[in-house]
Amino acid sequence: MMDTVLGFSVHMDFEGQKLAERLFQIIVVTFGAVGWLYGYYVQDFFMTVLTLGAGFVLACLVTLPPWPVYRRYPLKWAPPQDAASASTSGAENTSGKKKKK
């Protein structure tokens, strides 16, 4: 079963997951570093927290929804095999693994 939220499929492919993780790391760390420097400049740590919060919101917008850029490399599955030719337990096993990914 693919995961869905409100009926929309939200999964990303492997390349998309890698990209999304790298993106939110860059966004959050950049906002944190800039916010730290800005907070030091104005001597108010709350400004640092606010800036980091803005980075968090932006990272959520960029990486939480499954934008098309994260789904450009769908897995190419092997064609379904004839159920009668393969052993029943083995077929169930492989199909289960496929679905989890």
Place this chain on the structure above:
Amino acid sequence: MHTFLSRVNAVSAFSLSTLAALTFLCFASTFFINYTAPVTINAANIVLKNVPEYAVSREKNDLGALRFDLSSDLTPLFNWNTKQLFLYLTAEYETPNNKVNQEVHVTTHSVCVPSFNSEKWLSLSWGFQVVLWDKIIRRGDASLVSLKNQHLKYYFWDDGNGLLGHKNVSLSLSWNIIPIAGTLPTWSGTGTYKLTFPAEYTQGRTY
């Protein structure tokens, strides 16, 4: 990362770790700051009484009272890691009963800083100190302290007759820096006021 919720989890956890690192760096950036400041203290209306302190015993003890002026610019103490200041005015003096930096026997006031035979306090080279007054200054409050003719907040009890005619009681202001993150350091202001108590007790209710 393949489901929506696992991405929510990953982004939140990473952001919180970043916040923790930034908080630590904020603490580190203020750890070596010198938090002392010049303070001007003056005292007037110095009165000494000899009255029983029934909370301890029926014996009469010395009770000092005075009004004080205090002025200091504490603005430099407020940096981005200062949440609030706890100011306290102490009187430090030495009597035959209480030698500075020796074992002190104190009456049961919570306002007397050296506690009963406490090794911890003795190891700090502090004298016999009595806290007379305190004040909290929060971030954003007026940090330019200028007080005139203030009453003491706490009773200035001696545990005997040590204040009579005492010529070397020094008033000084100290503060705890309450930070947003990090240690809770105690610093003292530079500038003390040397107090001289009268050689006779005041009778009656005069204050």
